[in-house]
Amino acid sequence: MLARARTAIYVALGALVLLVGVPLLVSGWIVFLLTVAGAKALAVLGVVLLLRGKLLTFGHALYYAVGAYAAGMAVKYLAVREALVLLTLSLLAGVAMSAFLGLLVARYRAVYFALLNLAFSMVLYGILLKFYSVTGGTDGLGIAEPTLAGVRLSGSLLRLAMYELTVVLTTLLVYFTYRFFASPTGYTLRAIRDNEVRVEYMGVSVWRAVYVSYVIAGGLAAVAGGLIALSVGHITPDLAFWSQSGEFVFVAVLGGTGSMLAPVVGSVLFEFVRNYAFELSPYTWQMTLGIVLLLIIFFLPGGVWSLTTLAWRRAGR
Amino acid sequence: MSALLETVGLTRFFGSVRAAEDLNMRVEQGEVVGIIGSNGSGKTTFLNLATGYLKPERGRILLAGHDTTALPPRAITRLGVARSFQIPQLYLGMTVLETLLLSLAARAGRIGIWEPLKRADWSDEGVQILRQFGLDPHAERRVSELPEGSRKLLDIALAVALRPRLLLMDEPTAGVSTEDKFEVMDTLVGVLGGSGITTIFVEHDMDVVQRYSQRVLVFDQGLVIAEGRPAAVLADPEVRRAVLGHV
Numbered sequence: 001m002l003a004r005a006r007t008a009i010y011v012a013l014g015a016l017v018l019l020v021g022v023p024l025l026v027s028g029w030i031v032f033l034l035t036v037a038g039a040k041a042l043a044v045l046g047v048v049l050l051l052r053g054k055l056l057t058f059g060h061a062l063y064y065a066v067g068a069y070a071a072g073m074a075v076k077y078l079a080v081r082e083a084l085v086l087l088t089l090s091l092l093a094g095v096a097m098s099a100f101l102g103l104l105v106a107r108y109r110a111v112y113f114a115l116l117n118l119a120f121s122m123v124l125y126g127i128l129l130k131f132y133s134v135t136g137g138t139d140g141l142g143i144a145e146p147t148l149a150g151v152r153l154s155g156s157l158l159r160l161a162m163y164e165l166t167v168v169l170t171t172l173l174v175y176f177t178y179r180f181f182a183s184p185t186g187y188t189l190r191a192i193r194d195n196e197v198r199v200e201y202m203g204v205s206v207w208r209a210v211y212v213s214y215v216i217a218g219g220l221a222a223v224a225g226g227l228i229a230l231s232v233g234h235i236t237p238d239l240a241f242w243s244q245s246g247e248f249v250f251v252a253v254l255g256g257t258g259s260m261l262a263p264v265v266g267s268v269l270f271e272f273v274r275n276y277a278f279e280l281s282p283y284t285w286q287m288t289l290g291i292v293l294l295l296i297i298f299f300l301p302g303g304v305w306s307l308t309t310l311a312w313r314r315a316g317r
Numbered sequence: 318m319s320a321l322l323e324t325v326g327l328t329r330f331f332g333s334v335r336a337a338e339d340l341n342m343r344v345e346q347g348e349v350v351g352i353i354g355s356n357g358s359g360k361t362t363f364l365n366l367a368t369g370y371l372k373p374e375r376g377r378i379l380l381a382g383h384d385t386t387a388l389p390p391r392a393i394t395r396l397g398v399a400r401s402f403q404i405p406q407l408y409l410g411m412t413v414l415e416t417l418l419l420s421l422a423a424r425a426g427r428i429g430i431w432e433p434l435k436r437a438d439w440s441d442e443g444v445q446i447l448r449q450f451g452l453d454p455h456a457e458r459r460v461s462e463l464p465e466g467s468r469k470l471l472d473i474a475l476a477v478a479l480r481p482r483l484l485l486m487d488e489p490t491a492g493v494s495t496e497d498k499f500e501v502m503d504t505l506v507g508v509l510g511g512s513g514i515t516t517i518f519v520e521h522d523m524d525v526v527q528r529y530s531q532r533v534l535v536f537d538q539g540l541v542i543a544e545g546r547p548a549a550v551l552a553d554p555e556v557r558r559a560v561l562g563h564v
Contacts, residue, residue, distance in 0.1 A: 182433045184422040187411070191419060194408040201368070201406070202423040202479065203394035212430060 046217030059117030065240035067225025094222020140236030256303020351530030397482035
């Protein structure tokens with residue numbers, strides 16, 4: 001058991017070194033694609049976290065957009081340029097919003113939970129669209145190039161810095177989520193999936209466990225939004241649209257829910273499939289994505305990550 | 318001196334069906350009380366009322382003198398009342414040990430988000446409790462893989478792990494074969510004996526009630542029709558007619 005754990009740590013460290021060194025090996029557009037995938041993986045991680053408690057959300061883009069607009073508005077109205085400060089603001093905005101809405105949402109389950117989240121995300125979409133003077137409406141907000149730890153960056157250097165920052169933040173937050181899943185609240189979330197009544201009869205608050213999980217998931221999506229805002233340099237209300245929430249669920253299914261790393265793998269795969277599908281067939285790329293999802297559901301119901309589990313088992317024999 | 322559990326005028330109907338009416342009973346600290354009755358006599362309803370799962374239409378429930386009538390199950394559990402279920406209520410996707418560790422974390426009030434559940438001290442205690450119930454060989458198995466009898470014991474072990482003042486068990490031998498039921502009860506008596514935990518258990522089986530309870534209450538259509546020492550009460554023809562349908 002210890003040997004396996006040690007191997008897993010070595011594999012994880014090797015993968016981390018490889019990820020950090022990727023920009024030396026691949027072209028700029030792939031680095032950008034990986035940055036977007038790594039950032040969005042955090043939002044997907046939030047979806048996966050909630051799925052552990054059998055809580056499916058169709059409105060997680062709400063917190064993604066909150067994080068992105070918190071950063072964007074801080075740049076525009078407060079002239080904040082430091083990426084670390086902006087990302088902290090994104091996190092705080094996402095946590096504050098999910099802490100507020102979670103007071104209500106955490107009381108619901110199943111389809112009500114999914115649709116309540118969807119409704120709130122569409123309310124935000126409407127607000128971002130209509131308050132043109134503040135949010136820029138459909139034009140969105142352009143975000144000036146940020147500084148990182150006080151250093152002004154631009155062009156390919158900024159792209160590289162955002163990639164490395166995304167790798168570091170995603171790694172830290174994946175580790176945080178790993179600790180959360182291994183904690184009593186993480187196990188309570190799993191227990192809720194199986195039997196809420198018994199959880200209450202252990203003297204544990206089901207509502208509290210769902211609420212805490214919801215706030216964490218909201219915070220993860222908000223950091224994702226902040227990273228996207230800084231990496232892309234432009235944000236629009238579409239970040240809060242239902243199809244964005246659907247994409248997060250899509251990637252969660254694609255990657256699987258068996259590991260904290262599955263959303264990262266799923267997200268990278270998704271970005272590449274979408275990119276190539278669009279290149280090969282600009283008018284039917286959604287159909288390609290649909291076919292990929294169908295294949296996953298039929299042949300890999302545990303998601304792409306289940307392939308690694310199979311390989312791990314074979315290696316262990 | 319106040320009783321550990323006392324009900325005053327406890328009443329609950331389901332439509333026109335009387336599940337409990339004007340129940341007045343006291344259970345003293347350290348007692349082992351058996352509740353017997355036919356199907357639909359109100360035994361499980363009484364447990365559901367006492368643990369806050371159901372609310373009475375009238376009456377009060379007092380735990381060591383404190384009114385718990387309006388409290389939810391979670392709050393009542395925190396006051397020291399734990400229960401097991403007729404159909405084991407477990408987390409099928411978790412292992413046996415993980416399930417028990419969650420119970421220990423709940424008892425300690427440490428449902429945090431950073432400290433791991435699988436701590437050495439909790440794991441040691443968890444394995445020890447599983448050993449008491451004879452479940453230690455199954456520690457790393459998924460609950461869904463356990464046979465019915467083991468699930469029943471785990472269901473009770475989860476309640477015992479909370480170190481309650483009052484333990485309520487709903488048909489602890491239901492689903493267990495006739496040969497095994499005394500073995501299950503002997504295991505429970507072995508674990509609970511000397512713990513000072515006040516125990517109320519609901520049973521269909523007169524032999525089990527006679528052998529393991531100090532006092533017995535007989536329920537019939539929501540009323541307590543007899544109460545006293547098991548040997549005397551269970552020999553009563555009225556009781557046998559109510560419970561068994563014949564003398």
